[in-house]
Amino acid sequence: MRNFRNYYDILSVPRDSSNDEIKKSYRQLARKFHPDLNPGDKAAEERFKDISEAYDVLSDAEKRSQYDRFGQFWNQSGFQGGNKEQSKRSWGNRPFSTEDLDFSEYADFQDFLDQLLGQRFKKGTSTATAERDPFRPGKTKTTYTARGSGRRDAEARLVIPLEKAYQGGWERIRLEDGRSLEVNMPEGMVSDQRIRVTGQGTSGGDLYLRIEVKPHPFFKIEGSDVICELPITPVEAILGGQVETPTLDGWVTMNLPSGVRTGQRLRLGGKGYPTNNKTRGDQLVEIRIEVPQSISDEEQDLYERLRQIETYKPRKSLPV
Numbered sequence: 001m002r003n004f005r006n007y008y009d010i011l012s013v014p015r016d017s018s019n020d021e022i023k024k025s026y027r028q029l030a031r032k033f034h035p036d037l038n039p040g041d042k043a044a045e046e047r048f049k050d051i052s053e054a055y056d057v058l059s060d061a062e063k064r065s066q067y068d069r070f071g072q073f074w075n076q077s078g079f080q081g082g083n084k085e086q087s088k089r090s091w092g093n094r095p096f097s098t099e100d101l102d103f104s105e106y107a108d109f110q111d112f113l114d115q116l117l118g119q120r121f122k123k124g125t126s127t128a129t130a131e132r133d134p135f136r137p138g139k140t141k142t143t144y145t146a147r148g149s150g151r152r153d154a155e156a157r158l159v160i161p162l163e164k165a166y167q168g169g170w171e172r173i174r175l176e177d178g179r180s181l182e183v184n185m186p187e188g189m190v191s192d193q194r195i196r197v198t199g200q201g202t203s204g205g206d207l208y209l210r211i212e213v214k215p216h217p218f219f220k221i222e223g224s225d226v227i228c229e230l231p232i233t234p235v236e237a238i239l240g241g242q243v244e245t246p247t248l249d250g251w252v253t254m255n256l257p258s259g260v261r262t263g264q265r266l267r268l269g270g271k272g273y274p275t276n277n278k279t280r281g282d283q284l285v286e287i288r289i290e291v292p293q294s295i296s297d298e299e300q301d302l303y304e305r306l307r308q309i310e311t312y313k314p315r316k317s318l319p320v
Contacts, residue, residue, distance in 0.1 A: 007054035007067065015068070019059065026055040035178050049178045152202035155194075158209045162216040165189040166248045166273065173209070181207075188274030189213065190221070218246065224281025225272045231257065232288045247271045247283055254285065262289045 003192070008015050011025045029051045031037065057063045149271035156175055164171065168187035174180050183197055193211045200207035213221075219229040230245050240258030244251050247268065254268060265284045272281025 005174040007058050010050050010054040011058065013058075019061075022055070022058050026051060026059070030055075035174070045178055052177055151203040151205040153208060154201040155208040155210055156214055159212045159214055160185075160189070160217060161214050162221070163248065165211065165213045175207075183209065183301055219248065221273055222284075223273075224275045224279075226281065227286065228283065229286045229288050230289045232260070234289060234291060237261075237287070237289045248273075260287050260289075262287055 008017070009031065011022060012055075013022055013025050017025075030048065033044045033048040035041075035045045035048055057067050065288075120150060147254045154175075156173075158173060160171070164185070166188065168185045168189065171183050171185050172180060173183060181197065181200060183195070185195065189195075189211045191211060191213045195209040195211065197207040197209065199205075218228055226248060228246070230243070234245060236243060236256060238258065238259050240256045240260065242253050245254045249271065252268070252271070254266065256266070260266075264287045266287065268283040268285060270280050271283035274280050292299075
């Protein structure tokens with residue numbers, strides 16, 4: 001087995017660095033070698049993976065402590081096949097022996113640590129959270145869960161627009177470890193929904209995408225219904241007729257009843273959000289009557305004429 005990589009050297013920090021110093025160095029190096037800033041540069045991509053791997057360990061107090069202790073074992077002759085008694089050490093509150101593992105199976109420290117944590121927690125689970133990518137804030141946040149035998153599930157928070165959540169389909173995502181995946185997303189996704197991607201975790205574990213649907217400036221989801229607010233003119237409110245309104249499927253024509261009021265909701269059947277049983281809710285169109293801020297001379301004349309002949313007196317029945 002080749003020597004484990006020195007994560008302190010990878011992040012260019014001394015072993016006694018504080019968490020803030022480690023984070024600062026990671027951000028500087030991650031910005032320099034991030035794949036999005038070095039398209040097509042395989043060397044930069046590999047360096048970014050090493051940097052992310054090192055930060056994942058050194059930014060976590062428990063992992064860092066284990067890594068530091070493991071480094072001490074690595075310097076012992078017993079670890080490299082010397083005296084068997086020297087190879088036995090305690091791991092937490094239980095004995096651990098390097099004889100329990102075949103080190104030739106591991107390519108680097110992370111693979112060894114995955115196996116070690118898998119043995120330690122094989123009767124339960126352990127979680128550790130990786131720092132989100134500072135150059136794509138709010139896009140992903142990955143959580144790893146030990147499953148035994150080195151397998152770890154990963155959970156990544158994925159922020160998507162409402163239109164994509166509604167339509168589903170293939171989506172290319174980039175994970176914090178630098179990998180890029182094509183994932184076929186289901187239609188009708190909602191916030192906090194988890195989507196399983198088999199075998200894309202760590203060492204054969206699964207990847208779970210936790211969906212976060214971005215708020216939309218026009219549409220709002222309430223259960224399986226889509227809510228929107230549609231502005232109309234006073235003339236449209238009085239006369240009614242056909243008006244155009246947006247839906248998640250595109251623009252459609254809606255019949256507006258005469259005398260509609262602000263705040264009144266009109267229903268477009270079957271134009272809502274998909275449900276688990278493959279049906280769809282409705283779209284509720286809330287009316288908002290808007291008064292123009294400026295009008296033409298011809299419109300001014302018509303409104304003056306209307307004021308002279310109109311019969312509706314809205315203040316006649318005030319209780320005063």
